[in-house]
Amino acid sequence: MPTVAAIVCFSAFACMPQKVVVVDGDTIIVRGERIRIEGINAPELKGKCHEESVLARRARSRLMELIEAAKIDIERNGSDRYRRTLASVTVGGSAVGDVLMREGLARKWVQHYNGQQEPWCQADVGQALKAWN
Structure with missing residues (x-):
C-alpha cells in the first residue's frame, strides 16, 4: 500500500x-490505527466494474x-462496524x-439508503453522484 x-x-x-498509509480513497492508517474518513464513501479498488476500479x-x-x-x-469520532476509527480529516481547514x-x-x-445503485458503474457517473450528494 x-x-x-x-x-x-x-x-x-x-x-x-x-x-501515513493510504489504503484507498476513504481509509488511511496512522501508527497502526485504521482511520475511515467520516462522511464519505469512495469507490472500491476491487470494484464491480472496470470504471469503479479506475475511479478507486x-x-x-x-x-x-x-x-x-x-x-x-x-478528529476522532467513534468507530465503524469494522472497528476502524471514524474521523474528520482536514488539510489547511478543508x-x-x-x-x-x-x-x-x-x-x-x-447509513440507510433507499436501494440506490452505487454511482461508479452507471453510464452517467456524474448524474448518479448528484443523486447521492
Missing part, C-alpha cells in the same frame, strides 16, 4: 511527523496528493472528504 509523509495532528497539542485508484492517488507533506488534522466529493471521487456516506 502506498505511504506518504505528513505532519499528523490528533489534537491541537500533539502534532508529529508520521508515515484515482481517489486513492488524489487522497495521497492532498495529505502528502501536509499538516493534517484528525475536509479531504469534501474535496473528493466535489471532484467526483467519492459520494456522501449514508
